[in-house]
Amino acid sequence: MSTLIHDGPHEYLSEGSGTPIIFLHGLMGTLSNFQSQVTYFSERGYQAVVPLLPLYTMPLATTSVTSLTKYLRKFIDHKGYGKVILVGNSLGGHIALLFEKLFPERVAGIVLTGSSGLYESAMGNSYPRRGDRNYIAERVRDVFAVKEVATDELIDQVFDTVNDRMKAIKTLAISKSAIRHNMAEDITKFNVPVCLVWGRQDAVTPPDVAEKFHELLPNAELNWIDHCGHAAMMEHPNEFNAIVEKWLQKIQVA
Numbered sequence: 001m002s003t004l005i006h007d008g009p010h011e012y013l014s015e016g017s018g019t020p021i022i023f024l025h026g027l028m029g030t031l032s033n034f035q036s037q038v039t040y041f042s043e044r045g046y047q048a049v050v051p052l053l054p055l056y057t058m059p060l061a062t063t064s065v066t067s068l069t070k071y072l073r074k075f076i077d078h079k080g081y082g083k084v085i086l087v088g089n090s091l092g093g094h095i096a097l098l099f100e101k102l103f104p105e106r107v108a109g110i111v112l113t114g115s116s117g118l119y120e121s122a123m124g125n126s127y128p129r130r131g132d133r134n135y136i137a138e139r140v141r142d143v144f145a146v147k148e149v150a151t152d153e154l155i156d157q158v159f160d161t162v163n164d165r166m167k168a169i170k171t172l173a174i175s176k177s178a179i180r181h182n183m184a185e186d187i188t189k190f191n192v193p194v195c196l197v198w199g200r201q202d203a204v205t206p207p208d209v210a211e212k213f214h215e216l217l218p219n220a221e222l223n224w225i226d227h228c229g230h231a232a233m234m235e236h237p238n239e240f241n242a243i244v245e246k247w248l249q250k251i252q253v254a
Contacts, residue, residue, distance in 0.1 A: 002038055004031070004052075010075055011052040016042025019108070021085040022076070023050045024092025026114075026231075027174060028140075028158050033089065036237035037244075044245065046085075051075050053095075055174060056167045063170045064177035065091070069098040076106060083108040085248070089231055090114050090204070091174065097183045100192050109251050111244055113197045114205050114230040117183040118212055133159050145201040145227050146235040187216050194220040195247040197240055199228030221247065 002013040013031050015038050023034040031050045038048040051072070058067055072095060076084060085108055088096035093115025100107050136159045141150040161167045194217050198210035207224075214222040223243045225232050233240045 002031075002035065002050075008078070010078060012075070013038055013050040014047065015039070016045070016047045018045045018047050019085065020047045020049055020076075020079070020081045021087060022072075023048065023233075024072070024086060024088040024095050025050070025053060026090030026092050027055065027171060028161065029089060029092065030154075030157065033231065033234055034087075037087070037233055037241060040237075040241045041245075046248075049079070053092075056170050058170075060166075060170060060173060063173040065094055065098055065174065065181050066177070068174075069095050069102060072099055073103055073106075082106070085109045085111070087111040087233075087244070088113070088115055089233060091116055091178060093117060094178055094181070094183070097187060098181065100190055101183070101186050104190075104192065107192050109193045109195070109248070111195045111197060111247070112213065113232045113240070114199065114202050115209075115213070116178050116205060117181075117187075118216075119205065119209050136162060143204060143230045144235055145199060145229040149231065149234050184212075184216060187213070188218065190217060191219060193247075193251045195244060196220055196222045197232050197243050198222065198224055199230060199232050199235065200224050200226050201228060202230045204230040223247075 002015055005012055005014055021041055023037055025033050031052055034050050038050060042048040053068055054071055083106055086096035093112040094117040096110050097117045100110060137155045140155050140158050141147050144150055196210050196213055200207055210222055214220050225236050225239050228235045
């Protein structure tokens with residue numbers, strides 16, 4: 001695992017040098033979700049960076065997708081980056097899309113995998129029962145087609161989150177914010193190149209969501225990964241990395 005860097009208000013992983021690729025984790029995600037990508041792309045002429053999004057440290061009144069997107073802008077400015085590549089999973093994809101809407105001059109390309117922004121089947125409607133680890137374990141495993149990805153460590157992390165009252169409240173606040181902030185009308189105006197990498201067995205943002213993104217985004221390509229759920233970068237890292245690297249070469253970044 002890469003070493004966590006503490007830099008003022010920011011915590012992040014960073015390896016390599018070159019064009020910055022910023023990896024954005026989801027609502028229940030962690031920096032380690034992108035460890036395979038950090039290693040892979042830092043060895044291929046990119047600076048691979050994974051910021052820890054302040055999901056649970058923002059004031060409750062401003063806990064939203066918009067606030068997280070503005071945090072990302074502050075982080076990018078703090079690092080002194082010009083244009084960046086954004087790679088987002090789930091909520092992280094939603095943040096990447098909103099970032100493109102607000103700050104298009106700072107984005108060279110976007111990769112979305114299991115992204116929210118159009119439709120959420122598992123956000124805001126209900127919340128996992130607190131105190132029931134077996135139930136939490138089942139729900140975490142449901143997210144992945146490759147069940148081994150749902151390690152005990154990952155299950156424990158989600159269990160701890162849903163049993164922390166303030167984290168639970170903020171998780172719901174972000175979920176409801178994401179549902180309110182539908183991007184369908186906005187993305188039809190995007191010019192940025194977008195690479196969609198989707199699991200055919202994604203139960204959270206199902207395949208028809210990927211097809212809708214592909215239809216609405218003017219400059220997007222859609223790539224499928226079989227036997228894959230909501231987190232392609234974790235379930236099939238080698239295939240995911242190869243797809244993204246080929247796309248980066250195609251759009252002539254680094």
